Each structure stands twice: as C-alpha cells, then as structure tokens.
Amino acid sequence: MPKQIILAAHFPGVNNTTVWSDPRAGSQIDFDSFEYLAKTAERGLFDFFFLAEGLRLREQRGLIHDLDVVGRPDTLTVLTALAAVTTHLGLAGTLNATWHEPYELARQLATLDHLSNGRAAWNVVTSPGAFFGENFRRGGFLDHADRYVRAAEFIRTARALWDTDGGDFAIRNSQFDIKGRFGVPRSPQGHPVILQAGDSDAGRELAAQHSDAIFSRHHQIDDARIFYRDVKDRLAKYSRAENDLKIIPGVSYVLGDSDADAQEKAHHIRRQQVSPQTAILLLEQLWNTDLSGYDAEGPLPAIDPVLDEDDTIIKGRAGMYPDRIKTANEWRARAEAKNLSIRDLIIEVTGRQNFIGTADRVAEQLNEYVQTDACDGFILVSHLTPAGLDDFVDQVVPLLQERGVFRTEYSGATLRQNLGLS
Amino acid sequence: MTLRLAVALTGGSFDSRHWIDQVRQADDLGLDLATFDDAFGRHGPDAVQVAALVAPVTRHVGLVPVATTTHTEPFHLSTALATLDHISKGRAGWQVRVSTDPAEADLLGRRGVVKPAELIAEANDAVEVVRRLWDSWEDDAIIKDVATGRFIDRSKLHYIDFVGEHFAVKGPSIVPRSPQGQPVVAALAADEVDADLLFVEPDPDAVRRIEPGRKVFVDLPGASADQIQTWSEISGVDGVRVSEVPDISDLVVELQRRGLFQPSAQKTLRARLGLPVAVNRYAREASVA
Ligand SMILES: Cc1cc2nc3c(=O)[nH]c(=O)nc-3n(C[C@H](O)[C@H](O)[C@H](O)COP(=O)(O)O)c2cc1C
Numbered sequence: 001m002p003k004q005i006i007l008a009a010h011f012p013g014v015n016n017t018t019v020w021s022d023p024r025a026g027s028q029i030d031f032d033s034f035e036y037l038a039k040t041a042e043r044g045l046f047d048f049f050f051l052a053e054g055l056r057l058r059e060q061r062g063l064i065h066d067l068d069v070v071g072r073p074d075t076l077t078v079l080t081a082l083a084a085v086t087t088h089l090g091l092a093g094t095l096n097a098t099w100h101e102p103y104e105l106a107r108q109l110a111t112l113d114h115l116s117n118g119r120a121a122w123n124v125v126t127s128p129g130a131f132f133g134e135n136f137r138r139g140g141f142l143d144h145a146d147r148y149v150r151a152a153e154f155i156r157t158a159r160a161l162w163d164t165d166g167g168d169f170a171i172r173n174s175q176f177d178i179k180g181r182f183g184v185p186r187s188p189q190g191h192p193v194i195l196q197a198g199d200s201d202a203g204r205e206l207a208a209q210h211s212d213a214i215f216s217r218h219h220q221i222d223d224a225r226i227f228y229r230d231v232k233d234r235l236a237k238y239s240r241a242e243n244d245l246k247i248i249p250g251v252s253y254v255l256g257d258s259d260a261d262a263q264e265k266a267h268h269i270r271r272q273q274v275s276p277q278t279a280i281l282l283l284e285q286l287w288n289t290d291l292s293g294y295d296a297e298g299p300l301p302a303i304d305p306v307l308d309e310d311d312t313i314i315k316g317r318a319g320m321y322p323d324r325i326k327t328a329n330e331w332r333a334r335a336e337a338k339n340l341s342i343r344d345l346i347i348e349v350t351g352r353q354n355f356i357g358t359a360d361r362v363a364e365q366l367n368e369y370v371q372t373d374a375c376d377g378f379i380l381v382s383h384l385t386p387a388g389l390d391d392f393v394d395q396v397v398p399l400l401q402e403r404g405v406f407r408t409e410y411s412g413a414t415l416r417q418n419l420g421l422s
Numbered sequence: 423m424t425l426r427l428a429v430a431l432t433g434g435s436f437d438s439r440h441w442i443d444q445v446r447q448a449d450d451l452g453l454d455l456a457t458f459d460d461a462f463g464r465h466g467p468d469a470v471q472v473a474a475l476v477a478p479v480t481r482h483v484g485l486v487p488v489a490t491t492t493h494t495e496p497f498h499l500s501t502a503l504a505t506l507d508h509i510s511k512g513r514a515g516w517q518v519r520v521s522t523d524p525a526e527a528d529l530l531g532r533r534g535v536v537k538p539a540e541l542i543a544e545a546n547d548a549v550e551v552v553r554r555l556w557d558s559w560e561d562d563a564i565i566k567d568v569a570t571g572r573f574i575d576r577s578k579l580h581y582i583d584f585v586g587e588h589f590a591v592k593g594p595s596i597v598p599r600s601p602q603g604q605p606v607v608a609a610l611a612a613d614e615v616d617a618d619l620l621f622v623e624p625d626p627d628a629v630r631r632i633e634p635g636r637k638v639f640v641d642l643p644g645a646s647a648d649q650i651q652t653w654s655e656i657s658g659v660d661g662v663r664v665s666e667v668p669d670i671s672d673l674v675v676e677l678q679r680r681g682l683f684q685p686s687a688q689k690t691l692r693a694r695l696g697l698p699v700a701v702n703r704y705a706r707e708a709s710v711a
Contacts, residue, residue: 031511055497071574073508077470078509111468115475136495178528183462
C-alpha cells in the first residue's frame with residue numbers, strides 16, 4: 001500500500017501570507033471564522049486543525065507592525081470551543097514551553113483531550129525570551145540552549161503527569177520541582193500528540209527524542225528530503241522507529257482551471273501579499289536595519305546586513321536567516337541577473353506558493369513528495385480567512401482519495417490513531 | 423421585585439456531553455449565568471475550557487468560569503477570558519479565585535506560603551492587569567485601509583505598562599477588544615477582590631457591608647422558592663446563585679409563577695446584570711488629551 005498522506009489546516013496567520021485586502025477575506029477573530037475552517041477541514045477528512053501562537057504583537061523599528069493581520073485568540077480556549085462543533089478533527093495548538101508551567105498546561109491539554117474525546121495536540125515552541133517576557137511574571141531569561149533544556153524537561157514532566165491517572169506525583173529535575181495531586185484521570189489518547197517546530201540542531205534533537213511530529217519549514221523537494229533523512233536518522237539512538245515521527249511541512253497552494261490560469265492567480269496573490277510597504281519591511285527583516293529610505297520599485301541596498309541577533313529589527317517572529325550576509329548576496333545576485341526591483345525580488349524569494357496548478361497537478365505533486373520521502377503530509381496554509389481551503393477540499397481531496405493515498409472516512413477513534421502513531 | 427438567577431456548576435466531570443446538557447438546560451430556562459467551579463489540584467477539568475466548550479452551543483446564558491490569580495500569568499488569563507467573550511459573543515465573565523493553600527503552590531512549584539493579605543493585593547493587581555489588557559485595543563483599531571496598506575491603526579493600541587510588586591506586564595493584548603469590552607469580573611465577597619459582581623453568603627449583614635455600585639448575588643445552595651422569595655425582599659440583593667437543586671426547571675417555573683424571575687432579553691452578560699456599557703479607559707484618555 002502506498003504511504004497515506006497526513007493533511008492539516010493552518011488557520012491563516014499574522015503575517016503577509018494572509019491577504020486581508022481581498023473583499024472575500026473574513027474576520028481573523030470572530031469564532032465563526034474558526035468554526036468555518038474547522039468544519040471545512042473535517043468535511044475534507046483532515047487529520048487536524050492547527051493554530052500558531054505569538055505572545056506579543058510583532059514590532060518593527062520599535063513600532064507595532066501594522067501592515068499584516070494583527071490579533072488572534074487564546075489557543076486553548078478556541079480549540080476547546082471547536083471540540084463542541086466538530087467530532088473527528090484533531091485540535092493542535094502552539095504553546096510556548098517557556099511561558100507556561102507543566103502542571104497547569106498538562107492539565108489544560110488533558111482537559112482538551114477529554115472534552116474532545118482524544119483529539120488534542122500540542123506544538124511545542126521555545127521562541128525568543130526577553131521580548132515576550134515583558135508580558136509575563138517570569139520575565140525574559142532563557143538563552144537558546146536553556147530553552148531547549150526546559151522544553152525537553154517540560155515534555156517529560158507533562159507526560160509523567162498524564163501517566164499519574166489523576167493521582168499523586170512528585171517530580172524534581174533540573175527545571176521543575178513540583179508535587180501534589182494531578183486531578184485529571186488518563187485522557188483518551190493517554191498522551192496528547194506532540195509536535196515540534198524548531199529547526200536548529202537542538203530543536204531537531206528534541207523532536208527526534210520526544211515529539212510525534214515536526215511542523216517543518218522545508219518545502220523545496222530536495223531540501224525537504226535532506227531534512228527528512230536528517231531527522232529520521234536521529235531516531236535510532238532513542239530506540240524509535242521511522243514511523244514514530246511524522247514530518248509535516250507548512251505549505252501553500254494555488255489551484256486554477258489550467259496551469260496557466262493557476263500561475264496567473266498565483267502572481268496576483270503574490271502582489272496582494274507583498275505591497276510596496278511590505279516589501280521594504282520584509283527586506284529589513286534580512287538586513288536587520290531601517291531601510292525606510294529605499295524605494296520598493298528600485299534596486300536592492302548595496303550596504304551589508306547588520307549582524308546583531310540579540311537586537312533584531314523585527315521582534316516577536318522566529319529568526320529566519322541563519323546566515324544574513326550569504327542570503328543578502330544571493331538576493332542581490334538574483335535581482336541583478338533578472339533586473340528585479342526590491343518588490344519583485346521579495347515576491348520571488350518570500351511570497352511564492354509551493355504548489356501551483358490544476359487540482360490534478362497539485363494532487364500529483366503532493367503525492368510525489370510523500371511517496372519519495374520529502375515528508376509525510378502537509379499543513380496547508382491558505383491566504384484567505386476562512387474560506388481559503390474550500391477549493392482544496394472540493395477538488396484536490398477527491399483526487400488524493402482516487403489515488404488511494406488519503407482516507408475516505410475517519411477510521412481511528414483518536415487523532416493519534418488517525419496519524420498512524422502508536 | 424424580580425431577581426437575576428445564577429447556577430453554580432461544581433462537578434468534576436470530564437464528559438463533554440454532561441457539560442453541554444447542563445448548560446443547555448440553564449440556557450433554555452433563561453438563567454442569567456452559570457459559574458464553573460475550579461481549583462488547582464481538584465479532580466476536575468479546567469473551568470475556562472469547560473465554559474469555552476459550551477459557548478458555541480448555547481445562546482443566552484452568561485458563562486463565568488473560576489480562574490485562579492495566585493500562581494498564574496495575568497496575561498494568559500486576560501487573553502483566555504477575552505477569547506471566551508469573543509466565542510460566546512459577549513457572555514463571558516470571570517470569578518476571581520485566590521489560592522491560599524500551600525498544596526496548590528507545590529503543584530506549580532513556585533513559592534512557599536504567602537500572607538493572605540498579600541495574596542489579595544496580588545489578586546487585585548492581576549485583575550487590574552487583566553482589565554487594562556482588555557482595554558488595550560480600542561474598538562475601532564482594525565481599519566483595513568487598503569490605500570495605506572495598514573490593517574490596524576496602531577495609535578489605537580496601547581501599552582499597559584503595569585508595574586506592581588509581584589509582576590510587570592507590558593501589553594498590549596494579543597486579542598482584539600471583545601464584544602463586552604470588559605467581561606464581567608465576579609468574586610466571593612469574602613475574598614475582598616474588586617469586582618463587578620459579588621457572591622455573598624446568606625447573611626443580611628454581609629449584604630449590607632457591600633459597597634454600592636456592585637451587583638450582589640446571594641449564594642443559596644439547594645434553595646427553595648420560599649427562601650428565594652425571602653431574599654428578594656431584602657434591599658441590595660440583585661440575584662441569587664443556586665446549586666445542587668433537585669430539579670432546577672421546577673424551581674424556575676415556580677419563581678416565574680410568583681413573579682420573582684423573568685428571563686432577560688438582553689444579549690450580553692453585562693446588559694443582563696444591568697451593568698453599564700464598558701468605557702475603554704484608553705479611548706477616554708485619548709479623547710480627553
Ligand atoms: C514552521 C514553523 C512554525 C513555527 N511557528 C511558531 C509559532 O506559531 N509560535 C512561536 O512562538 N514560534 C513558532 N516557531 C518557532 C520555533 O518553534 C522555535 O521556537 C524557533 O524556531 C527557535 O528554535 P530553533 O532555533 O530550534 O529554530 C515556528 C517555527 C517553524 C519552523
């Protein structure tokens with residue numbers, strides 16, 4: 001039997017992927033939008049619904065970023081409400097290991113798992129300290145290495161609490177010293193599903209040792225295959241099998257009546273996603289300095305990026321450029337070779353959708369990724385709230401089912417079972 | 423005089439059906455609000471989540487979960503409750519709970535025993551932070567102005583810059599202002615927390631001691647229609663909170679027959695309780711300046 005594809009629906013996020021200027025774009029905060037997308041995903045027999053998280057509004061040049069969608073709900077509260085209006089769909093929330101405490105969060109995730117009858121998942125992130133920290137009692141304090149030490153101990157501790165079956169515990173490790181009665185009996189999944197989204201070596205190691213799935217950002221097929229091998233090869237030393245860790249990149253897509261039609265639509269969406277103002281702001285995120293004096297329709301800056309990772313121009317967004325100078329040189333070379341303006345270049349390097357074509361072509365390509373071990377499935381990120389997945393569910397899902405690589409009904413009783421995890 | 427009517431749901435069930443059935447019954451009977459009990463270490467689900475679960479499948483009833491301020495992050499409390507207000511379209515409240523039990527401190531692993539007076543002060547700071555965060559977006563902050571490419575008018579978002587003895591919180595919230603602006607803050611009168619709605623034990627002196635401007639509900643577990651009638655005649659009582667009533671629908675029918683209770687047609691919990699529309703402190707400052 002061919003590999004079965006995992007599909008998840010990402011609620012459109014607070015970055016320029018989400019197009020709010022389109023007349024069809026709905027509210028990013030009304031519960032109706034969440035319910036609509038979740039029900040669409042469930043109609044398409046998706047494995048899970050996915051929410052990202054950011055614990056402080058993004059800032060650039062010291063001001064709250066105002067060009068993208070801003071504002072979203074509390075993750076656990078929305079997911080629990082969705083449990084009442086869906087029946088099979090997994091409910092995955094991103095929650096930061098630094099700004100929560102194990103007893104409280106383990107209790108909340110177990111509550112979600114009970115109230116949803118076994119559909120809870122936690123995407124563990126460890127993002128930046130001091131900036132988020134200003135919103136919290138504990139303040140900013142963890143450097144990169146310590147964040148992962150805390151995250152690993154957090155996951156171990158949460159699992160130990162879930163294993164108490166509601167009974168007494170006493171846990172002491174390098175991060176936590178807690179005891180008492182957990183109070184939540186074993187939930188339907190026993191352990192809610194754990195995803196991980198860090199990309200550094202420490203992040204990959206954490207995933208290999210502790211997580212059930214990785215939300216990855218590797219979506220070019222060659223790069224994705226290298227990433228896939230890299231993390232799957234780390235499993236053996238933890239006595240885990242290849243199937244115990246699913247690799248699920250976040251991807252975007254555009255469907256059209258013909259491939260040319262899809263390309264044209266894709267280009268139109270990219271221009272919506274990258275306004276002249278947004279082009280300059282995205283350029284600043286690599287250059288790490290104020291470029292407001294530059295013209296988006298003109299050439300790239302001749303100056304080099306500023307290498308200060310402790311004081312980045314954008315705050316509240318995960319670092320995306322491990323080698324700023326190298327990437328800047330690549331961008332300049334590309335812009336010169338093709339005579340691209342700043343905006344054209346940004347459209348090419350940041351905005352491009354991953355799968356563009358007829359439903360048939362997109363189904364074929366998605367399947368090729370999975371069957372050739374570039375990934376195990378996809379978290380689909382659409383550009384329109386909340387109806388952006390309608391065409392995928394109506395057109396692509398049936399084609400995947402015809403190919404025998406996607407379910408025709410929910411077979412598992414829990415998310416864990418639907419994902420093929422033990 | 424007619425009373426407003428609340429029911430306290432105190433069970434520890436983990437069955438979603440159980441909660442949905444209970445709260446739907448309260449909703450159908452026209453009760454004004456349901457409170458959801460909670461405490462760290464108890465056998466039972468997280469109360470804010472239970473309230474969230476029932477929100478999309480009920481229409482009228484106010485949803486007031488207990489949430490503890492003592493070991494928790496005010497920022498998370500604020501965003502969770504604002505989200506509950508969005509999901510329920512303006513029916514959210516919060517019963518503030520102060521934890522004095524050292525066993526709860528051990529669960530969170532945070533610190534040893536603190537003096538009760540200090541815990542109350544800390545709870546009041548937490549309420550202040552939560553309230554400021556609820557106001558940190560003005561109602562019309564989202565502008566979607568295609569001409570300038572701006573989704574929000576950032577001059578309508580506000581840092582709250584709270585600095586207290588126990589924590590400092592910068593803001594603004596990550597959640598846009600919710601339908602009520604300020605969900606209803608409730609507390610046990612004995613806890614001395616500054617709240618809109620106080621639950622008080624059935625003692626006329628305790629009712630009299632409450633400062634004016636607060637809504638007062640008398641806690642009457644297992645009350646009969648006769649007992650409720652007696653309380654309806656005492657000045658300063660706005661409502662009663664019942665629990666563990668053998669058949670709540672019989673009780674409600676009887677109270678209606680006696681003219682003691684009438685379901686409200688108001689849409690938000692604030693309006694049901696007769697609380698004024700919440701004025702945004704930052705919008706007010708901006709218009710004065
Ligand atoms: C695809 C992807 C999605 C992410 N989503 C979030 C998110 O929603 N919220 C967040 O705080 N961090 C998010 N992160 C950040 C990471 O989880 C992680 O904390 C960060 O990348 C730093 O860790 P690293 O150095 O191991 O990559 C995301 C990362 C990736 C790769």
